[in-house]
Amino acid sequence: MSPPTSQGSPFDLVAAGTGRARESSATVEAPAAVPPGNPSVTALRERFPDGVLRNAVNAGDEDVVYIDSAHVVELLRWLHDAPDQQYDHLADVTAVDYGGGKPLEVVYQLWSIPHRRALRVKCELPLDGLEIESVTGIWAGANWLEREVFDLFGVDFAGHPDLRRILMPDNYAEGHPLRKDFPLRGRFSRAEQTRRALTQDPEDYYVPGEIGERVPQVIGADAEGDEGGDDVD
């Protein structure tokens, strides 16, 4: 590589590892530099001084709260129930693996329909203890979202009613694909993957309640008697 000259391109600075990029990241790193735009952040910090670890503002106006994983249900329950918060819509539960042994983050994207506010709650889990309390008791819609995080990242949600794979096949034995230590093409050979794929039965993906049992719809029938044409034998 040729040494950077005074009229070199800005890429030379990046390649050399010095320059403005590093300076600017150092200035933004201070968490208190940007005040939170969402009043829920300060309310949450006052109410749970132990549960909230830190907060940050992303992309100008997106408030992020980092909370302790031991208090996740307590905090999110309060965010859901408190009249000033009312985060009644759980938009997403997902996770981020930054690789390099860094803790894995479970992310809750909340939206308050009455107050029209968005809040992102993050929870850091060490890679050797990927376990967190399930929030299906607060938002029923968290059921499949947490199954997806379990499937792709291997996070164990304690108290989840039906924690099994949702995207990958039931007999998938190669691990959790979105983890950074997962090789892009999987762990098995292509021949073994094809063979395993064809041994599965697609009807096994469903639990008996989802297919098979059909409740006949009765229109205009009263409770007792009158089992004429609606009975399916």
Added chain:
Amino acid sequence: MGVDNPGMSGSGSPTFLTTRLDFVVNWARRNSLWPMPFGTACCAIEMMASAASNFDLARFGMERMSFSPRQADVLICAGRVPYKLAPVLRRIWDQMMQPKWCISMGACASSGGVFDVYSMVQGIDTIVPVDVYIPGCPPRPEGLIYGLMMVQEKIRGESLANHAELRAEDPLAAGRPRADDGEVFDLTGPFGNSTHQNRVSGLVETDAVSRSEDRLP
């Protein structure tokens, strides 16, 4: 005319009658190819465009899309097939009646395309036998029509004399991969776009510079 060897005279050459019969049967078959659409991705949009009025697939004998595999003649697999969908594709192929043909439409169905990843079938010919591969990402409707006409050309060359040999099916092979291990290995050799696939996972040492402070906060 023996049942085991229909239409073959003692010398082994087809007789006049069967060549004429072949012509009539092949004419009927190739001009009434009903497709079974197996559209999973953007190729299916082009397949719909081919069937719509501007390109009008029905001109060539693909009168309608047959959404029942039992009434279909040619399976058009349009789009990427993940491993979870592989048994479904295989089951649909097994449900189709003989004679049947298969078209692999687009790069993903033919080779996995850009999806050289853990979840994607690297070419549906590891699962079902394919007659015609159509390249493109996605192919234009003209491409699909040309591929179907290539199937028609293939039918033109078929003969009832070797029908049993051409169309033989092993019932025990239903649901088994069509390609053996070596063939799959050849298909998914060290090509593709992700030969450096292990770089991100850290399993392979590279000289790529990765610094955590370069990441935006």
